[in-house]
Amino acid sequence: xxxxxxxxxxxxxxxxxxxxxxxxxxxxxxxxxxxxxxxxxxxxxxxxxxxxxxxxxxxxxxxxxxxxxxxxxxxxxxxxxxxxxxxxxxxxxxxxxxxxxxxxxxxxxxxxxxxxxxxxxxxxxxxxxxxxxxxxxxxxxxxxxxxxxxxxxxxxxxxxxxxxxxxxxxxxxxxxxxxxxxxxxxxxxxxxxxxxxxxxxxxxxxxxxxxxxxxxxxxxxxxxxxxxxxxxxxxxxxxxxxxxxxxxxxxxxxxxxxxxxxxxxxxxxxxxxxxxxxxxxxxxxxxxxxxxxxxxxxxxxxxxx
Amino acid sequence: xxxxxxxxxxxxxxxxxxxxxxxxxxxxxxxxxxxxxxxxxxxxxxxxxxxxxxxxxxxxxxxxxxxxxxxxxxxxxxxxxxxxxxxxxxxxxxxxxxxxxxxxxxxxxxxxxxxxxxxxxxxxxxxxxxxxxxxxxxxxxxxxxxxxxxxxxxxxxxxxxxxxxxxxxxxxxxxxxxxxxxxxxxxxxxxxxxxxxxxxxxxxxxxxxxxxxxxxxxxxxxxxxxxxxxxxxxxxxxxxxxxxxxxxxxxxxxxxxxxxxxxxxxxxxxxxxxxxxxxxxxxxxxxxxxxxxxxxxxxxxx
Numbered sequence: 093x094x095x096x097x098x099x100x101x102x103x104x105x106x107x108x109x110x111x112x113x114x115x116x117x118x119x120x121x122x123x124x125x126x127x128x129x130x131x132x133x134x135x136x137x138x139x140x141x142x143x144x145x146x147x148x149x150x151x152x153x154x155x156x157x158x159x160x161x162x163x164x165x166x167x168x169x170x171x172x173x174x175x176x177x178x179x180x181x182x183x184x185x186x187x188x189x190x191x192x193x194x195x196x197x198x199x200x201x202x203x204x205x206x207x208x209x210x211x212x213x214x215x216x217x218x219x220x221x222x223x224x225x226x227x228x229x230x231x232x233x234x235x236x237x238x239x240x241x242x243x244x245x246x247x248x249x250x251x252x253x254x255x256x257x258x259x260x261x262x263x264x265x266x267x268x269x270x271x272x273x274x275x276x277x278x279x280x281x282x283x284x285x286x287x288x289x290x291x292x293x294x295x296x297x298x299x300x301x302x303x304x305x306x307x308x309x310x311x312x313x314x315x316x317x318x319x320x321x322x323x324x325x326x327x328x329x330x331x332x333x334x335x336x337x338x339x340x341x342x343x344x345x346x347x348x349x350x351x352x353x354x355x356x357x358x359x360x361x362x363x364x365x366x367x368x369x370x371x372x373x374x375x376x377x378x379x380x381x382x383x384x385x386x387x388x389x390x391x392x393x394x395x396x397x
Numbered sequence: 398x399x400x401x402x403x404x405x406x407x408x409x410x411x412x413x414x415x416x417x418x419x420x421x422x423x424x425x426x427x428x429x430x431x432x433x434x435x436x437x438x439x440x441x442x443x444x445x446x447x448x449x450x451x452x453x454x455x456x457x458x459x460x461x462x463x464x465x466x467x468x469x470x471x472x473x474x475x476x477x478x479x480x481x482x483x484x485x486x487x488x489x490x491x492x493x494x495x496x497x498x499x500x501x502x503x504x505x506x507x508x509x510x511x512x513x514x515x516x517x518x519x520x521x522x523x524x525x526x527x528x529x530x531x532x533x534x535x536x537x538x539x540x541x542x543x544x545x546x547x548x549x550x551x552x553x554x555x556x557x558x559x560x561x562x563x564x565x566x567x568x569x570x571x572x573x574x575x576x577x578x579x580x581x582x583x584x585x586x587x588x589x590x591x592x593x594x595x596x597x598x599x600x601x602x603x604x605x606x607x608x609x610x611x612x613x614x615x616x617x618x619x620x621x622x623x624x625x626x627x628x629x630x631x632x633x634x635x636x637x638x639x640x641x642x643x644x645x646x647x648x649x650x651x652x653x654x655x656x657x658x659x660x661x662x663x664x665x666x667x668x669x670x671x672x673x674x675x676x677x678x679x680x681x682x683x684x685x686x687x688x689x690x691x692x693x694x695x696x697x698x699x
Contacts (some may be wrong), residue, residue, distance in 0.1 A: 105457045114686060119593035120514035126499075127507040127563045133528055134560035138540035145540070200436065201427050209428075215685060216435040219442055222677045224622045226643040227670035233647070234456075234663050242444060242460035249461075274438065282689065335533040338625060342647050356535055368539055375536040383531055 125158035129184070140161050141335060146372035163373035173351060177381070179265065183354065184333045186269035188365070191277055191329065194323060198277075199284035223276040229342035232271050233258070253380075256345055261351035268339055268352050276332070280325050287321025288314070325391040334378070409647055431672035443514035449473070449671040456628035459616055472664035473672070476646075480643065482636045482669060489633075492557045492638060493620050499562040500616050505605065507563070508571035509597050515584060521647075529565035534625060542629055552636045557627060564619070575601060610687045621677060665681070 103276035108284045146163055167173045173320040202213060220228065235242050236257035291314065299309050315322075337356035340346050346353035346361070353361070355378055362371030448456050450468040476482060510516070511523050542551075550556040578601060586596045602609070624640035629636060637645070646666050647684055681688060 099593075100530060116514075116593060117516070118549060120510035120516040120519070121511035122594075123514075123597070126503045127526075127568065129559055130559065130563050131525060131529065134541060134544075135532070135537065136525075138537045138544060141540040141543070142536065182647070195433075198431070201431060207427075208432075211685070212436060213431050214438065214689060215682060216438050218681060218685070218688075220566070222439055222681045223674045224624075224640060224677070226624050226647065227445075227641045227673045230643065230647045230666050231441050234448075234667065235441060235460075237445065240457040240659070240663075245460045251534045273403050278438070285689075317448070325684075331533075332511060335535065336537055339608075341625075342644060351509060356533060359533075359535055363539055371539055375533070375539075378533055379531070379536060382533065386531060 096275050106301055108223050112164070131156070142372045143377055145369055146376055147369075149369045151366045154369055156359055161371065163370045164377070166370065167374055167377060172353075172358065173368065173377075176353050176355045179351065179353055180334050180355040182265055182334065183272070184330065186266060187272050187333055188326060188329050191273055191280060192325060194273075195277055195280040195284050195325070196310075196322070199281045199288055200310060202281065203285060203288045217278040219278070220275050221282075223275070224377070225275065225338050228275055229271065230340055231268070232343055236267055260350055261349045264344055264348060264351045268343060271339055271343065272333070272336070276329070280329070283328075284318065284321055285327050287318050291317050320393060323389055325387050327389045330383055330389065334385065419614060436456055438445070445661070445667050445674075446671045449664070451663065451664070453660035456663055457595040457660045467594075472668035475671075476533060477660065479665060480642050480646055480669065482558040482642055482672065484635065485637055486555075488557075488636060489639040491554060493617060495554070496558045496562050496620050497616050499558070499614070500564060500567055501613055504561045504567035504612070505571045505575065505609065506566050506597060507604065509573050509601055510576075511568070511572045513573040513580070526565045526568050530569060534561075538626070538629055541626075545630055550630075552631050553632045554636075556630045557636070557638065561623075561626065566617065571605070571608065571612065574605050578604050604660040607687070607690055610684070611690070614684060614688045617680070618677060642671055648658040 103197070104338050106159055112151060145156075147160060148156035149162070168308050198217065201207060202210060202217075207213075234240075236244075238244060238254055238256045238259055241257070243257065247253070247255065257261055258261050294316075295313050299313060304312070334354075335356045336354045338362060340352045340357045341360070344352040346357050359371060359378060361373045362374055406591050422593060447463065448460070449474075450470070450596065451462075452467060452469055453472065455464075455467065511526075525551070531594065537560075545551050545556045548555075582600055583596055586600045623638075624639065624644060627638045627641045630646055631641060644671055646662070
């Protein structure tokens with residue numbers, strides 16, 4: 093806590109050490125003050141408010157009635173709540189494993205100094221990432237339209253039948269997952285590229301001399317050394333998938349037959365219905381779930397270290 | 398690795414042998430793989446931009462058709478007439494400048510305190526930063542909206558700007574960057590009589606410029622693309638940001654799924670989406686190098 097680590101500043105300041113020290117001690121508080129003020133006003137206060145709200149049946153107006161754990165027991169025993177978690181879990185399975193494998197392959201290829209057209213590839217993978225989600229989601233709606241969409245038109249060229257991408261519950265999740273993969277894989281590639289930069293190149297040279305194939309090097313050197321970065325990406329994407337809201341909001345409105353009502357979208361449903369108490373309780377259940385999942389992945393990472 | 402030491406003779410011609418090891422077929426394979434992905438990643442955006450110049454009926458009748466002679470600005474003109482896209486751009490611009498400015502100035506400042514000072518409550522406050530990172534945005538929407546109503550801020554710039562200014566990820570990330578700045582640099586500045594804030598302004602900020610550039614691009618992207626909170630708090634036409642305008646159009650499309658109406662709305666939608674994605678695409682392509690290097694500079698190492 094004391095500032096004993098900076099002896100070099102001491103000699104010249106022997107005359108007024110206390111004033112300088114005071115300034116130095118107070119400085120960090122002033123520096124974090126703007127953040128703390130905004131944080132208290134727009135995160136902590138609303139969070140406390142939500143906590144209280146989750147124990148009432150308040151509908152946005154009138155008096156709130158205290159219902160204790162009522163909202164929580166209602167949710168935990170309701171089929172719709174578990175359905176929303178199930179949908180998010182399936183989306184996670186459709187997204188995260190595929191994305192990580194794809195992003196590792198792309199990042200490794202892009203990291204190679206000998207690769208030609210590297211700049212072009214980098215731009216291509218970043219385009220979806222910088223494209224506004226609302227715009228992309230709308231393009232998806234049009235592209236995957238069963239009757240008029242370009243995707244079914246392409247299938248038609250090969251004599252394949254039309255698919256109800258967004259209108260059947262069998263295809264709605266894969267279509268949504270595709271949107272998410274398309275949109276975010278570039279970002280994961282960048283994160284993995286940053287991890288790759290810290291790997292010592294001499295290990296590859298040694299492996300090369302041993303006659304290890306590229307695939308072997310990828311599996312035995314790159315992947316193990318990249319484990320922390322991969323886990324970081326998995327945690328980030330787990331948070332994102334379980335909070336997914338904008339995609340179903342724009343593309344499917346949670347349908348068909350609630351097949352794309354994600355955990356995040358279900359939470360939003362309470363708000364639109366004016367069922368604020370249940371919505372607040374749902375928020376907290378989601379926060380707890382997201383934290384448990386994050387901790388699980390962090391543990392997984394630590395266990396192997 | 399130990400194997401290399403036992404086979405020095407075999408290793409001797411390695412430098413010459415290194416090139417042929419990258420067999421042409423392998424290199425061709427990786428290019429084919431990357432090319433395929435490149436097409437998949439660019440196709441939807443390219444399709445949207447091309448289609449936005451087509452006659453509305455053609456978009457539906459022949460979504461893959463491509464005939465430059467029939468291209469028209471009809472969709473763009475209709476879109477400008479039907480939705481307040483110009484004011485959407487203006488509102489997004491205003492929010493971008495102010496909110497972005499706040500984040501880019503105050504997030505590194507707070508990060509500086511976390512990286513280079515010891516103070517009471519530091520761990521507690523930084524823990525709060527990390528918790529904020531994990532909090533789903535949507536959790537705070539109800540109470541924040543009620544707070545805005547109580548303050549009389551619904552449909553105002555304050556409501557669009559203040560919540561979420563100085564975002565936690567920015568602090569977390571800048572702390573990584575600033576931790577790497579050598580302490581000697583700060584000590585030298587102190588010896589020269591610099592104030593603590595002077596150190597931030599004259600030493601830290603110039604040194605972390607690459608990381609700051611990456612943060613700038615990410616911040617611009619996040620603010621430009623943000624849509625959930627603006628939809629809730631600024632839904633009036635006068636205050637709607639670009640993304641809110643877009644999402645309102647999106648809801649029209651699901652309401653008008655029959656025949657000509659569908660074609661018209663689809664055309665407008667693609668025109669609006671194309672216009673919305675152009676500013677960031679241009680920005681990114683111009684700043685491509687800085688962007689990627691900036692993100693790498695602030696990355697989680699090790």
